[in-house]
Amino acid sequence: MESSPHAPLTRSEEAVNWLKEQRGHFDHLVATVEDYAIFMLGLDGTILDWNAGAARLNGYTAAEIVGDHFSRFYSQEDLSRHLPELELVTAFEKGKFTDEGWRFRKDGSRFWAAVTITAIRAANGEIAGFLKITRDLTERKLAEESLRESEERFRLLIESVQDYAIFMLDPEGHVVTWNNGAHRIKQYEDHEIIGSHFSVFYPLEDRSINLPGALLLDALRDGRVEDEGWRVRKDGTRFLANVIITPLYSEKRELRGFTKITRDLTDQRQIEQLRESGRRKDAFLATLAHELRNPLAPILNAVDLIANNQDNRELVRELGEIMKTQVGQMTHLIDDLLDMARITSGKINLRKSVVGLAEVIETALQAVRPAIVQRHHEFVLEIPSRPVEVHADPHRLTQLITNLLSNAAKYTPEHGKLTLVVEQDDPEHVSIRVKDNGIGIPLVLQSSIFELFDQGTSGSADGLGIGLTLVKTLAELHGGTISVFSEGEGLGSEFTLRLPALDRSERDSTAFAEPVPASSHAFRILVADDSRNAADILAMFLRMEGYEVAIAYDGEEAIQKAGIFSPKLAFLDLGMPRINGLEAARALRQRFPDIVLIALSGWGEEADRRRTAEAGFDLHLVKPSKPEDIREVLARFAAKDPACT
Missing domain, CATH: 3.30.565.10 (Histidine kinase-like ATPase, C-terminal domain)
Structure with a gap:
């Protein structure tokens, strides 16, 4: 062992003799005590006597240990830093030394010892030696170590959680701990947020009514509080949060602070909204199928009855009214669907x-x-x-x-x-x-x-x-x-x-003129639609209104018929084969500059109307067109033709 840096402790012969006399009293008083290791040391650290507790705790008999240096109980690390000598010097100078640390038994096992070394003074006041009392605190130490390790594991567990912001607040609501989940959700580094009041996570409207403070009071009153609402990240963005705040108390029921657990519900809420949207769309499609079938059944039955009872004018008229009602229902349904499409695409335009x-x-x-x-x-x-x-x-x-x-x-x-x-x-x-x-x-x-x-x-x-x-x-x-x-x-x-x-x-001061009914004399109309039923029915309607009508079933035929028929007005479907309605309109406009061109289309958005206007159409009607819409077109445009007056 290295030589000690401390000077040897000395005493007089009188002190030595006094200490020898006291050893007899020591043996009488403490020799049989088993719960504590109690023995006397000379000034140089030599063990002078040994009680039953020392033998039980250290594993040595008196014969094996008396006369040896007490440094035998210390680890090599403690010996290298001269801890035994330091303890004696401290006791010599201050009268007492106390410490806790690992000590070693005869068999090499270690125990956690609470040590007290007290200077013993002779009758003349001179320090003659030391009394060393050692208590085994291994169980307490192991329990503390276990608790510390458990706390460390818990701390690491909390810090590693990514999905929840888990942190502690002091009794006033200031942040004192910060885990990885809190960093991920709220974006603050621990050094940026620790010490700040947790109200920084709340929107201004919640801070203005002191919601953070109210939540702490509720937690104190009820033992916990749970809340859902908007919270604010470091970058100012908001997220929907579920929050649980629980007060923490000491063993004496003194408030130590609060635990706060925050969960980001934004993704979950979006998933729930998507599911709800899907459920509504499924219900919508089922309802749509039902609503479309309802008017189709009477229409199909009416068509069959009309085909078999063509001579019964009263029955045909009655069935026509039924069909008209059902078609009206379907038209209303389709209008709603188109409006829905305009809503979702933001294309509803107002004509105020x-x-x-x-x-x-x-x-x-x-x-x-x-x-x-x-x-x-x-x-x-x-x-x-x-x-x-x-x-x-x-x-x-x-x-x-x-x-x-x-x-x-x-x-x-x-x-x-x-x-x-x-x-x-x-x-x-x-x-x-x-x-x-x-x-x-x-x-x-x-x-x-x-x-x-x-x-x-x-x-x-x-x-x-x-x-x-x-x-x-x-x-x-x-x-x-x-x-x-x-x-x-x-x-x-x-x-x-x-x-x-x-x-x-x-206020719009423009006067709105009522449509002027037009005479149909010599007014010729061309109807072009690749849907033969649609073309034939519209032509039949126009003839019943008193107009002269020619029919074509594609764009090329429409141009040919117009060359022969010289129409004053033309209803053109846009989606015709061979030549579509837009190309047909351009050709007709070039040949007949004064012709009135009416577009017929299932599409009626602003872009669709703009496209037909650019092609030369005067008006854009959305299918299915109602009879009153057709009559309004006729009243508006036929009245302009001098031949019809």
Whole structure:
């Protein structure tokens, strides 16, 4: 062993003799104590005596150890740093030395020892030696080590979690720990966020009402608190979070802080929304198939009856009315589908003008009145006596109000009451309220009732779930809003449409002339469509109106027929073979500069209308065209021809 850096401790002969005398008293007092190793040391560290506890703890008998240096119990590492000598010097200078550390038994095993070395003074006050007391604390040490290792494993476990932000707050709410999940979700490095108040994760609107502080108080009151809401990342983006806060107490029930576990629900919510969207689309397609079959069955039956009873004019007329009604239903259905496509692609365009609400409501009522009468509803209209005008697309506004009235009639049991009230709440807004005493809407469904494909009402499953989405879209396009109120199932519903009131500067002073019916004398019309049935029926209709008609079934034939027939007006389908409608229109316009060209197409978006206008068409009609639409075209364009006057 290296020589000690410490000078040898010395004593007088008197002190030596006094210590020898005391050893007899020592043997009498502590020799039989087994729970503690108690023995005396000389100033140089030589073991002078040995009790039963020392023999039990260290494994040596008195004969084996007395006279040896007490450094035998120390590790090589402790010996290399002269720990035994340091302990004696400290006890000599300060009167006492205490320490804990690993010590070694005779068999080489180690134990955790709590050591106290006390200087022993002779009668003359001189330090004569030392009393060393050792206690075995191995069990406590192992328990502490186990706890520390467990805590370390737990710390590593928490820090390595990626899917959850798990961290601790002090009692005031400041961040004191930070794991990898917290870094991933909230984007802060630990040195950037530790010490900051956790309210930094909350949006301004939540901080303004002290939601973070309220959550801590709730956690203290209830033992835990759970919350869902928007949280803010370091870069300012928001995410939907589920949060659990739990208070932490010491053994004395003193508040030590809080644990906070945050889970990012954004992906989960998106998956749920996709699933819900898929479910609604499945239900929509099933409903669509059902709705399309319903009018087809009577049409097919009517066609068969007409084919077998052509001479029965009364029956044919009656069946024609039935077919007309069913075709109207299908047309309405297809219009809804087209509107849905326009909604999803953002292509609904408004043609606004000054519109009187009384006229729009009357037009909507004409469409809905048969359903109201059929179900024996009472209808109440409350509208100001003075004219109420808005700047709107009359067709779309009528469609919007028709949808609301139609729903009210449909979802109100027979003999119900429907009310439409028009009010000007303030100079800037006009309100249209449609109220019924029907089946009502459960509160849980009211928030989603305007979503696409939603059929949240608890009554009839008829319809495609498009109507209210269209209502909301049209209301917003007009700068307005639509809202719903219902006290619950069976308690009726009230829909409120709010529109901007008419700004007088928006008033359109243009006079709208009524269509002038035209004489059909010498007015020749060409019909071209590769659908023979469609071409033949339109030609039949025009002839019954008194016009001279030629028919072609493709674009090339249309150009040839026009060269012979010299039409004043032509209805051209766009999707014809050989030469399509656009090319045919260009050829006809070149040959007949004054001809009126009407495009017939199943597509009616702005881009489609622009394309037909560029090809030389005067008007674009969307199939299927209604008889009144055809008559309006004739009245508008036939009246311009001098030969028809």
